[in-house]
Amino acid sequence: MIEYSFSAALMVVGAYALLFKENFIKKVIGLSVMTNGAHLLLISLGYRGPFGVPPVLNANLFYNFRYFLVNAVDPLTQALVLTSIVINVSITAFALVLAIHTYRKFDSLDCRLLGEESD
C-alpha cells in the first residue's frame, strides 16, 4: 500500500507544481515529478513480494520452473516504464527549449506574463 500512496503523493505534488507554480522551470520540474510518480506506480505493479527473482531464466531456476513462474518479477512493466521515460525525457527537453525561447522573448520566466492575451 505504501508504494501506491507514495506515488499518488508524488503525482499530486507534481500536478500542483505544473498547474499553479509561476516559474516556468518549476512547472517543468513539476511535470517530471508527476510522470515519475506514474512510473513508480507502474513499476510497483510488477513487484512479486520479498521472494521475487529477476525475470532472467538461469540454470538454477530452470529446474525450479514453477517457482520461477510464480516469483519472477513482471518484465512487461519495466519495458513500459523504459518507453515512457524516453517519451517524458523528450517532453521535458521540448519544455526546456520552450523555456529558453520564452526567456529570450519575454526576458522573464514568469508564467503570469504568458497568461495575458494583449497583442
Place this chain on the structure above:
Amino acid sequence: MKRVINALFALLFGAFISPLVGFVFPKGSRHFTPLVTFVSFAIVLSYFNSPGLITNVLWKAPPIGIFIEVDGFNYLMLLLATGLGFLTALFASEYMRESPRLTHYNTLYLLMLTGIVGVIITGDLFNLYVFFEIASISSYALVAYHASKGALRATTRYLIVGSLGTTLVFLGIILVYSVTGSLNMADIAIKMSSIDSPLLYVALAFFFIGFGIKADLVPFHAWKPGALSLAPSPAASLFAGGSVVMSLYAIFRIFFTIFLYRPFYFTYIFQFFAVFTMLVGAFLAFRQDDMKKLIAFSGISQVGYVFLAVSFSTPAGLFAGLFQMVNLVVSEVLLFLCAGLVARHVGSKKMDSMSGLFTTLPLASVGILVGAGNIIGIPPFSGFASKILLYQAGFDSGFLVVTLISLVVSAMTLGYFLKPIFSLSGERRQYEAVDERKPQIFIPLASLVVLCLLLGFFPQLIYPLLNRASLALMDPTAYLGVLR
C-alpha cells in the same frame, strides 16, 4: 507484401528521411510530404472494397505481440485522417513555400500524422499511448513554429494542459493493466466481462479527460483556439481534422469496445459534456474577432454534437454521430485552409479588416461559404443530412430536451457565422495578391468543396461506410473475435 500497416510505415519512414531530403534537394523537398501522405492514403484506399476485419500481426500472436486491427469503424477514421492529411500536405507544399524552416515543418507534420494514424490502427493499449505521445509532442512543436510571442504563449498553455492529459491517459492504462493483466484491446475487453473493479471506473474517467483534452470537450478546451489561431494554417487544419478524429476514435473505442459491458452510464456523462461543449463553444464564438479563433470555437461546438448523437447509443444515433463527425472534420479543414489564404491575402486575421473577398479571392470565399453552410447545416450541404438524422435519432430515443438544445445551438451557429460570411461581400479593397490557381492550392480546396456538395445532394454515397462503422461500434464481436 500488402499490409495496412504500410500506411503507417510510409509516414514514419517519410518523417525520418524528410530532413535528409530537405538537405539534399532544398528546392524540390516541398513535394516530398504530399508524395508520402499520398502513398499512405493510397494504401488505405486500396482496402476500400474489403469489408470485415483487417489484421496484421507484427510479432507473435494477438494476446501478447504487437498487433494491428482495423474494423469498419477504424477504417472510416483512417480514411478521413490520411485523406485530409494528404490534401492538407498538398496545400502546405505551396502555402508554406517561402517559409524559412520548411524542412522542420514537413518533418513535424509527418510525425504528427504518424501518431494520428498509429493511434487509429493499433490494437494495443500501450502502443496507443506511445502514438498519442508522438502526435502530441510534434503538435506542441507545430504550434510553436513561428516562435512569436503569441505562439510561445499558446504553446506553453497547450504543453501544460496536453502533458497533464497524456499523463492521465498513461495512468488509465496502468490501472487497466493492474486489473486485467493485459494490454491487448480485444483481450482486455473479453477479460472485463468477468471483472468488476472500482479502479476501472477511475481509469475510464482518466481516459475521458485525457482524450477529451485533445478532442476539445468544454472544460478542457482553453488551449485550443489560441493554438489553432497561431499555428501555421495547414498545421491548424491537421489539428482540426486528424487530431480530433484521433481523440474521438480513442474515446469511442475505449468506451464502446473495451468497456462494452457498462453501457448505461455513458449516456448521461456524454450528454452532460455534449450540452456544455455545444453551448459554451457557440457562446464564445460570438465574441471572436479573429477568424481562425471563430472557426476553432465552431469546431468545439460541433464536437458536442458528435458526443450528443453518440450518447443516444442507438444504431441511428451512432450513425448520425459518425456522419456529423465526417462533416465536422471535412468542413473544419476546409475552413482553416481558406482562412489561411484569406489571412495571407488581407495581411490580418481580424474580420473587421476584410471586405469584398468574393471578387479578389473567389475560391477561398466559396470555400468559407460552403464550410460554414456545412457546419450550420443548411440544405444543399451534407451538414443538413447529418443534423436531420441527429434530431431524428434524438427524438426517437426520447431525449427531447437535449435535442431541442442542439436545435437552438444550430440557430446560434448561423448567427456567429454571419460575421465571416459578411466579410466576404462588400466594397473591394487593395490587398496583397494570392494566386489561387496553383494546382497545389486549387485541388485541395476544390475537392473539399465538391465533397461537401456531393454528400449534400447524394448523402447515400457515404452510407455504406457509415453503416459499417456504426455496426462495428455497436457490436464489437468481430473485433474481439480474433482471440477466439
